[in-house]
Amino acid sequence: MSRERYIDRVLKAQRELLFGLIRIHVLVHAAHEPIFGLAMMEELGHHGYRIGPGTLYPLLHGLERNGLLKSSLKTVEGRRRRLYKITSAGRKALEKATVKVDELHHELHEEHPRKISPGSDGPAAS
C-alpha cells in the first residue's frame, strides 16, 4: 500500500470512530434549541471537529430518517433555512447515550481499566 493510501485509510478510520460522538453532539445542541446546519458546523469546529457540509448534511438527514430529529423550513433573517428539532425518540436516545458516554469517560480516565482477558498483564503489544 502506498504511503498516501495508508494515510487516507488511517484518517478515514479516525473519522469513522468519531462519527457517533458527532451525532451525540448534534443531539445535545438540538435538545437545547432548534439547530441549522451551518451553525452546527461552526459549533463542531469550536470543538475541533473539521466537518464539511458534505458530511454534516447527510448526518442530519440520517438522524431525521431515524426519527431522532425533525426538520422544517423556516425563514430566518430573510433566508430560508432548514431547522432541526429533537424528537422525543431523540431525547430518549440522548439520555441513553449520556449514560454510555459518562461510563466511557470514566473508564478512559481510569489508570487501570478493569481487566477483561485472563492471564494478560499490562497493555497489549501494539
Ligand SMILES: [Zn+2]
Ligand atoms: Zn457543542
